[in-house]
Amino acid sequence: MRSSQYLLSTLKENPVEASLASHRLMLRAGMIRQVASGIYTWLPTGMKVLAKAINIVREEMNRAGALEIAMPMVQPAELWKESGRYTKYGPELCRFKDRKEGEFALGPTHEEVVTDMARREIKSSRQLPLCVYQIQNKFRDEIRPRFGVMRGREFLMKDAYSFHMDHQSLEKTYQDMYDAYSRVFTRMGLEFRPVEADTGSIGGNHSHEFQALADAGEDIIAWSDGSMYAANIEMAEALAPSVARETPKEAYTKEPTPGCHTVDEAAAKLGLEAKQVLKSLVVRGEEKEDGTHSLVMLCLCGNQELNEIKAGKIQGLSSPLEFADEEEIRKFTGANPGSLGPIGFKGRIIIDRTADKMSNFACGANEDGFHLINVNWDRDIQDYEVADLRNVEDGDPSPDGKGTLHLRRGIEVGQVFMLGKKYSEAMGATVTDEKGQSVAMEMGCYGIGVTRAIAAVIEQNHDDRGIIWPDALAPFQVVIIAIKPTKSARVHDAAENLYKELLQAGVDVLYDDRDERPGVMFADAELIGIPHIVTIGDKGLEQGCIEYKLRKTGERENLPENEAAAVILKKLGR
RNA sequence: CGGUGAUUAGCGCAGACUGGUAGCGCAUCUCGUUCGGGACGAGGGGGUCGUAGGUUCAAAUCCUAUAUCACCGACCA
Numbered sequence A: 001m002r003s004s005q006y007l008l009s010t011l012k013e014n015p016v017e018a019s020l021a022s023h024r025l026m027l028r029a030g031m032i033r034q035v036a037s038g039i040y041t042w043l044p045t046g047m048k049v050l051a052k053a054i055n056i057v058r059e060e061m062n063r064a065g066a067l068e069i070a071m072p073m074v075q076p077a078e079l080w081k082e083s084g085r086y087t088k089y090g091p092e093l094c095r096f097k098d099r100k101e102g103e104f105a106l107g108p109t110h111e112e113v114v115t116d117m118a119r120r121e122i123k124s125s126r127q128l129p130l131c132v133y134q135i136q137n138k139f140r141d142e143i144r145p146r147f148g149v150m151r152g153r154e155f156l157m158k159d160a161y162s163f164h165m166d167h168q169s170l171e172k173t174y175q176d177m178y179d180a181y182s183r184v185f186t187r188m189g190l191e192f193r194p195v196e197a198d199t200g201s202i203g204g205n206h207s208h209e210f211q212a213l214a215d216a217g218e219d220i221i222a223w224s225d226g227s228m229y230a231a232n233i234e235m236a237e238a239l240a241p242s243v244a245r246e247t248p249k250e251a252y253t254k255e256p257t258p259g260c261h262t263v264d265e266a267a268a269k270l271g272l273e274a275k276q277v278l279k280s281l282v283v284r285g286e287e288k289e290d291g292t293h294s295l296v297m298l299c300l301c302g303n304q305e306l307n308e309i310k311a312g313k314i315q316g317l318s319s320p321l322e323f324a325d326e327e328e329i330r331k332f333t334g335a336n337p338g339s340l341g342p343i344g345f346k347g348r349i350i351i352d353r354t355a356d357k358m359s360n361f362a363c364g365a366n367e368d369g370f371h372l373i374n375v376n377w378d379r380d381i382q383d384y385e386v387a388d389l390r391n392v393e394d395g396d397p398s399p400d401g402k403g404t405l406h407l408r409r410g411i412e413v414g415q416v417f418m419l420g421k422k423y424s425e426a427m428g429a430t431v432t433d434e435k436g437q438s439v440a441m442e443m444g445c446y447g448i449g450v451t452r453a454i455a456a457v458i459e460q461n462h463d464d465r466g467i468i469w470p471d472a473l474a475p476f477q478v479v480i481i482a483i484k485p486t487k488s489a490r491v492h493d494a495a496e497n498l499y500k501e502l503l504q505a506g507v508d509v510l511y512d513d514r515d516e517r518p519g520v521m522f523a524d525a526e527l528i529g530i531p532h533i534v535t536i537g538d539k540g541l542e543q544g545c546i547e548y549k550l551r552k553t554g555e556r557e558n559l560p561e562n563e564a565a566a567v568i569l570k571k572l573g574r
Numbered sequence B: 001c002g003g004u005g006a007u008u009a010g011c012g013c014a015g016a017c018u019g020g021u022a023g024c025g026c027a028u029c030u031c032g033u034u035c036g037g038g039a040c041g042a043g044g045g046g047g048u049c050g051u052a053g054g055u056u057c058a059a060a061u062c063c064u065a066u067a068u069c070a071c072c073g074a075c076c077a
Helices: A021-028 A044-063 A077-083 A111-121 A167-187 A263-270 A308-312 A326-333 A422-427 A450-460 A489-504 A518-528 A561-571
Strands: A032-036 A039-042 A074-076 A095-097 A103-106 A130-139 A154-164 A192-196 A206-213 A219-224 A230-232 A253-256 A278-287 A293-301 A348-352 A361-364 A370-375 A385-387 A405-420 A430-432 A438-440 A442-449 A478-482 A509-512 A532-536 A545-550 A556-560
Touching (some): A021 A450, A039 A044, A044 A130, A044 A154, A044 A167, A044 A450, A074 A077, A077 A103, A077 A111, A077 A422, A111 A422, A154 A167, A167 A206, A167 A405, A167 A442, A206 A219, A206 A450, A263 A361, A278 A326, A293 A326, A405 A450, A422 A442, A478 A518, A489 A509, A489 A561, A509 A518, A532 A561, A545 A561, A556 A561
Parallel strands (some): A293 A348, A478 A509
Antiparallel strands (some): A095 A103, A192 A206, A219 A405, A405 A442, A430 A438, A532 A545, A545 A556
16 A cells, blocks of 8 residues: 555644543544544544454454354344343433334344344254354443543444353353454453453353453453462452451440541541441342332441442342432431441441451441441441452452462453353243253353454553554554655665565555655654554665664664565565 | 533634634645755635524623533443
């Protein structure tokens, strides 16, 4: 491709709304342009990268034995009502009516449509297992799209679905997909970790996320330095500390703590550390017939954080977990949030494993402006349950007993689920087994956020000059920069010759033939992130040389003019 | 959905308080000089000032409504 016939669309200045490096660079490099909130056009440079990413995904899915299909983006509401998700999915599902008042939705995911397909097409257990996939735009009406394509509303996703006679077969395909995902992200040049994950609103019972490591990530993952253990912090189990409680001191007493609403304020007033103060949170339990909720108190060590995912899974608690509002709390306890505690709380009390080891601690008195000190479990509070309620922290022991946990931020670029029979049962996707019985199929589903993965690659591979693409995703493998070819026939001829040679060899090469000053061309080449930069100018040609520079390291090399094409091909691994 | 802020040329911004012929930098076009890391000079083109009402002799500017966007939070495969 010649630059003069291409749409480079690079920006010299930083777009003001883009705070994240990948977002900023995708705009500056002329990859994407925003059309509406969370909705983007992909310009030629972006599209070339996207096409290469799609190709990697497609090759690895095909290699893993999945079959490519295409399902509609517009889906009848009927199917969503069948699975029960039409009401459950919430406003993220974009609903609309056609001219005949028929109800439809834009597909945010395709479990319903694929299960409908399966129940029509799969008639015999001999057709199983079956794994199908598609690469298609999804639409989710996110509350707050941000960071460019990292969290867009319309985005490209590879979604795969598998169908099985039994759980054992599902496990095999799950592992095949897991392995395929590892190959995909490795080929994309991502530094990533597969981690144990929550299943969220997709449902199911076993799941891994593939997290690209990046400080800009929205997720936090916990990993062990002594084993392969890694999990999303939503899932990572916090073990009970192995210390014993201290013996209780004198009976508890009430202390005034006026104006103290947070653990830190109360601790400071009482002359204690935050970890000696109990954090008491009131959440909603089950909904009662009159629409109100029973209230449950969750107690944590004052310096630790509640994990809402874990709490939401406890029997009898609202799921997803809802906090009680201030009015409910006042009505039930007689005090405002900030002065709550387990003593005198007339409801279910669940305490965290670490809080269970506290002794002679302080907690709210259920009376505004007062805390209690020297409180002890069992002696002062008898009726409580112990559960894992908190987020793990850096330095916690690994749940598998090997090593210590550390925290890192990650970008979720893929997730694999074992769905079980959730959709097949709801929608009657059954096959006949060898005993002649009709049984619902086991299902798995597997997603890759293709556009998000590209943003993650940039997040991991850039410097202050621009993007540094791995060869596999680069919009062009090589760029030829000719220094003033209009002034030097020798430069012009050398550049044209090399361009033609590389084209003939099938290399994806950009020949910057614009009549620009060299600095402009160097800056664009580095901003766009082309891995191999070739400069042809009189200065080099006088020595019979063509100059080569590797974008990633900045390492330079002079190539003899007549061997240049061959050396470059070798660098590309040909 | 709450909080904050923004909307003036393709991009980044000034002008608004104090109403009176719409400006700057970058980009773009033309000409010239330059020419190995985002050149310089001269000249040109491009904007119903988000939209709709209102006040006024006169509105980018004041008032009202509304839309869109961004950031923070809550939310979320």
